[in-house]
Amino acid sequence: MITSETIAPRVAFGETLVELADRYPDLLLLDGDLANSTRADILNNARPDRFLEMGIAEQNLVGVAAGLATLGFVPWVSSFAAFIASRDLDQVRVVVAQPRLNVKLAGGYSGILTGSTGKTHQCVEDIAIFRAMPNMTVIAPADGVEVRAAMTALMEHDGPAYLRLTRDASPVITPRDRSFEIGRAYLLREGSDVTLISTGVQSVRTLEAADLLAAEGISAHVLHVPTLKPLDVDAIVAAAARTGAVVTAEDHSIIGGLGGAVAETLGEHRPTPLRRVGLRDVFGESAPNAPLLEKYGLTPRHVADAARDLLAGSRA
């Protein structure tokens, strides 16, 4: 359910770091000179002893985190998703993922809603990149409440992980009393005509799409998949089986992200008619959020249109 409360996931990230720092003495935050954007500065203001500035040098940033992890520290690397998924990718691969070191990568400003910064600072391929990397866990929370729950779960998970975060305030859809289980998908709404599967903050717009469809008499089943890896295959197959028609939606490329993952899963386990909503093999551009969502096809209407088209096609 979409509540009236809004939280910026990046603020939830900073506030949760403070909370977790008190509970976990080995937690450290390594910043790439972006703390006042990613809001890791909230930790620096509260617990400067846990905050290590590494400057504008992302490759070294990841390597230092790996060295700290060998001593039992739990380093969180904080930068923009665009930089973590590309600028320091070889470092993530060789000194984090291959030796399975306990480093948490927090990619802020993911997707295309990045405060008018444009294609260099947006990231529409991070899920695909980290899904393909052995030993990585990949999580994209729906809102600030789920950011907190996911970070808490990651502190109890020994291994490398990528956490996909977004910049701007968005409605809360996650119940505060729900704990986060890595690898589990969550049913947001029950329906019988079409299954909508989404990840990250796009799940809010997907719930809105379900409302639009309901107004037309189409009953949508909505599954939120915050863990892109390991994927909740059983939940995805069951949700597809329930309606026989699936639409995926994500603020990410349709190649290799949630849409790709669902297509692979259903193709292997339960072939089902499918539409993928997301960026169609293009980079973004700089603009305010509303025109970006409209141009790149991520609004609730786009998701509803895809569902309606799919149902019309499969009935024809």
Add this chain to the structure above:
Amino acid sequence: MATVEVENQQLQSLRDRARDARRLIVETIFEAQAGHLGGPLSAADMLVALYFDVMRIDPQRPSWPDRDRFILSKGHSSIGLYTVLALRGFFPVAELATFDAIDSRLQGHPDMKALPGLDMSTGSLGQGLSPGVGMAIGAKRRGLDFRTYVMLGDGEIQEGQVWEAAFVAARYKLDNLVAIIDHNRLPQYSWPNAGGEGLTMHQPEIAARWQAFGWRVLEVDGHDMAAVLQTLRHAHEGAPGTPTVVIANTVKGKGVSFMENHYAWHAKPLSQEQRDAALADISAGGNS
């Protein structure tokens, strides 16, 4: 016995170990018919000095929290490190025969999860100094007095990440961190069309570059065991508030006359005749 006598015995013992290491490097690469030769041979004397004298380690306790750390950033010289670890007792010398074979703990490039005694996985050049910075910061935070050593190739320091790490190390005043540059002047293919020095990669400014980044610089002949020992011990003591780099001037392929200073021997399988000639060179070699 007088101290001088003890020291001379230790020096002779280290020279013998370095000769053993070179012999095992050649034999292993011959058996595997794969792997690197030039870099392991140029690094052998320093690796022996570190593991048989300078570093605080215990082969029976490879995960001992207080141990000194060593990162072979020039990971392609893995066989050099493996032979020294085996000679030091971390694993049986006979296991060197599995180098590069399927299921071996001795991977072509070091895998810290495969073999106890390796403090970091390496292989993609330019990456090793950064985890060393992390270990050095971590040691200070934990109140541990161990040292972290990182060995880099002189070609490797073309990678920008090395200088990101060098900057941060000075910024955090990591006087418990020692970088060692194996300055053998020959990378894999070098600068064939760049004129001037031609195939060698002469870097006369190498000391000045590290100094400019705020490091204490020590230079040494990387094959003069007495000098290597003295310099590494000096580096081990540390300079308050400053990381130390040891620039070791070395010869690629050291100890095997037909490999010395030839870039083609960076990595190349040996014939039986070449193996025999190489081993004869090594056993005849005076090893300064």
